[in-house]
Amino acid sequence: MSNSWSEIRDEIKRRVLERELLPGAKLPNDQELAEEFGCARTTVQRAMQDLVHSGTVNRRRKGGTTVTLHPITRTTFDIPITRLEIQTAGKEYGYFLVSREIRVSPTHVASSFGLAKPMEMLHVVALHLADKKPYIYEDRWIVHSTTPEILDIDLSRESANEWLIRNRPYSDCEVRFLAKNATHHEAELLSADPGDAVFVMERTTWINKAPITMVRAIAAPGYQLVTKAS
Template sequence: MSSNWVDIRDEIRRRVLERELLPGAKLPNDQELAEEFKCSRTTVQRAMLDLAQSGTVDRRRKGGTTITLHPITRTTFDIPITRLEIEAAGNDYSYFLVSREILVSPPRVASSFGLAEPTEMLRVTALHMANKQPYIFEDRWIAHETTPEILDVDLSRESANEWLIRNRPYSDCEVRFLAKRATRQEAELLASDVDEALFVMERTTWINGAPITMVRAIAKPGYQLVAKAN
């Protein structure tokens, strides 16, 4: 007779779907819902936490709980380590280093870190392959002032990404998705036409405000990132 929190969540979702609750509609308060569903307020709270996290309802102290006025599509993507993504698909992973040099970072890199001045950084480019076919081209800038040990790592054997994950945790991360035209180098490495449209995942990470790395993962033509939403 009494409900668990999943039942309550699903019932509220059903009411939204059946248009018994329209965007902006106010729900009864937690105490009243607890009586309706014959459960404790804690259980209602648990259901509402889930609905709020998925963007279905807005909750405000004193203001109460309302159905989200402007529905959005909330999507969660897990961006895995490239090697694991390839291996999870049952393919053979290989990797090779394309270049490694110390350069002054161009403005787009410095500004992505929030740095006013261009800084010397370690720039590494590498190719990740699935079954010997190009999969992702990685264009990475590493703030070796923050992580000097990276200068001693043999990046032809291990990808900078995996070394950093094991040795240099981050506190903040920003992700950007975008499209870019293949340069001649990218086209050659990814076996695509010049001017092909390529999907790019860009990540910048910091540790307590200090820049760690900024990486562009440039995917082979046709790559898609897929997720279920809501």
């Protein structure tokens, strides 16, 4: 009986799905499973690690392996550079800078970075277009003390989104999804009506504790984020 680690994973998953193993149930230890499947303990370990990743089981040394008590839906979203998202969809990409100025950030921006009080940042507002139609409205605060080079970039030609992702990698990122009603200003730029529900993706990034940028990307009405979870 020769089983690959992924077959073992699938079989355990099947037992969980078919309720042969109930939530909270303790699985046999790796050694026993290895004997059952006729393989080495390491192979079972591999399968189990994958199940830990997908949130199917929990493992603790000495405590053993148990089926996750409260099943959850674990989904993964990839957020690409906006230009690529548009071009991948087969649409023509367009971009223009709405405003660019250095000013003291509002408190909510500072607190999102975990900063005690507001500080001077570069505030950039821009619009991304798909097939000449507004697609994403980008309201961004850049901590230029962390990334001084950004001050020399001509943001009317290259989006801050793209420049930062390519030139200022981050170590930590907080993502926030929410819905809001479009303001007058946002609606105008997005060719929508004021009050229209818009989908907002907020991202705050740091490089080793140092704040880089916080962006509020507001999608035009109709935008959806889709993913297939296993």
